[in-house]
Amino acid sequence: MNMKEQIHTLSEEMIANLGRLVAIDSQLGTPKEGKPFGAGPAKALEEGLKIAEELGFKTVNLDHYCGYAEMGEGEEIVGIAGHLDIVPVGGDWTYDPFKLTREGDHVYGRGTTDDKGPVLEALYAMKLLRDSGVKLNKRVRLIMGCNEETGSKCMEHYNEVAEELSCGFTPDANFPCIHGEKGHMSMTAYSKNTKIISMNGGFVSNAVCDTCTTVIPTEAGLKEKLEASLAETKLQQYRVTEENGQITIFAKGVPAHASMPELGVNAAGVTFECMEKAGFEDDFVKFYNEHIGTSCDGAGVGLKFEDKYGVLTLCNGIVKTEDGIISCTIDIRVPVTLKAADVRTMCEARLEDENGRIEIGEIGDPLFFPRESPLVNALYKAYVDVTGDTEHEPMVIGGGTYAKSLKNIIAFGPEKMGMDYHIHSADEFILVSEMEEAVLIYMEAIKNLLAI
Known part of the structure; x- marks a missing residue:
């Protein structure tokens, strides 16, 4: 044998x-x-x-x-x-x-x-x-x-x-x-001012946020515009309901490990994107779309980078609302040729404006x-x-x-x-x-x- x-x-x-x-x-x-x-x-x-x-x-x-x-x-x-x-x-x-x-x-x-x-x-x-x-x-x-x-x-x-x-x-x-x-870097984004009543999604920080439920105030015609916008996305499932002066958006994306976020569909990111496309004007919606978004490349925080061993990736894993403040976990995988000091220098000017702020957590060496x-x-x-x-x-x-x-x-x-x-x-x-x-x-x- x-x-x-x-x-x-x-x-x-x-x-x-x-x-x-x-x-x-x-x-x-x-x-x-x-x-x-x-x-x-x-x-x-x-x-x-x-x-x-x-x-x-x-x-x-x-x-x-x-x-x-x-x-x-x-x-x-x-x-x-x-x-x-x-x-x-x-x-x-x-x-x-x-x-x-x-x-x-x-x-x-x-x-x-x-x-x-x-x-x-x-x-x-x-x-x-x-x-x-x-x-x-x-x-x-x-x-x-x-x-x-x-x-x-x-x-x-x-x-x-x-x-x-x-x-x-x-x-x-x-x-x-x-x-x-690759090195590992964690960040957390926080809202300063937002009309969003609640937004919660994801279950771990090191995986793409695959489901998200968002509640926002009703506006005339907003439900229909949201549905039209969500219909053009790669979400597996979505649902928009309106009741008692509030609109609830449920979005189901595609899960993926944080090291390969491009394989997933970020339900929270798509929701933020669709809210803006539907005309829902909000400070934190604008901040998220400008700084995090759905591209996974870190460009919004000045971290778009690639070396011969790979690209920098960004993943939003968890979104939650506590005491009226929305927070979003960010998991970044840093190419092996970048040092912690390099990463800080690249992003420090892009971490805060009047609409939101981002805190840097751990930066682990490659x-x-x-x-x-x-x-x-x-x-x-x-x-x-x-x-x-x-x-x-x-x-x-x-x-x-x-x-x-x-x-x-x-x-x-x-x-x-x-x-x-x-x-x-x-x-x-x-x-x-x-x-x-x-x-x-x-x-x-x-x-x-x-x-x-």
Whole structure:
């Protein structure tokens, strides 16, 4: 039996174990003693470590911040870092997000691709390597984190209490290989004066605002003008109702990850745009359309920029109204050649006028490994040797991974280019055939990393 056949015989077992993890709602919860990210992430970590123990690995729980499964001996550590926490469910699911559902090659559930499935792919790659008798001149450690989606404080704790990795990867992005990650910048826009009664939409800051409900005062003929304007958009659904002197606008756009907002349709942005086109004159409508808009390129705040590794992107994730003030979260992915000081200089003159203001929050540095580095070459070779794909080259992405939190690792798979796995949106899925292939790729990757 060759290795592909061995992996295939383990496929049902791997999917069953994935079901155990998907069944746990592991989004960020209320911190409790001994459970820094709440009960859900702690339970998912315990289950993940239990699966590893069942497969014969030594496991360590690092105070429920994270834990790891390990094999081999030696001073150096080949590290693999994945996460078991998830983003909120959100959206209109066809399937129960917390019950693994298989239809042919597709397996649906929250976390299947981001990132519970890839954690298991790496774990089974370790198991098969160990069982094949490959000499392990280094330790191989699979780290399971609990806070990647909301700050990666799990890896801060790992760095405080555990050993540094010699090299490795995080299975939380794309194949063939990621040698750079854009910097991350957060902003929040606030209204100063507005006639908008309320506006609320979106569920996370790092995904395109896919639904939005807006209430504004009635004006003669406004309902009809709004409907005409909304009919010309790319919204999936819209509805305009008028009652008791108020107009309510419901807009349903298209969700997308904040690193690729151009793939989505921002329901809030389209609503702002249509209100202006319909003749609704409002200070904050004007501010939003001038500074944020629907273009995703940051031009409105002076941040339109592109280098040879990619473009700057802007995503409005959440819109909410509190005490009469509308706020909008802004998630920006900054090209790797820009520094924090550069970004501030570029946008500082475009952050406030009489109609609204924007506050800068966190600015995170980018990550970049040269294409010719041994780490990049080792992982890329594993991908090419298994798939035969030489068309796709190592790349820079807008997403942020554990590679920014742990030394000497980069993101490596498992998503294929051109496929939308619906991560951070409804009906997230993973393909069984791709899971099996990823196990083989990760086996080759570990062997290559043991050799450098």
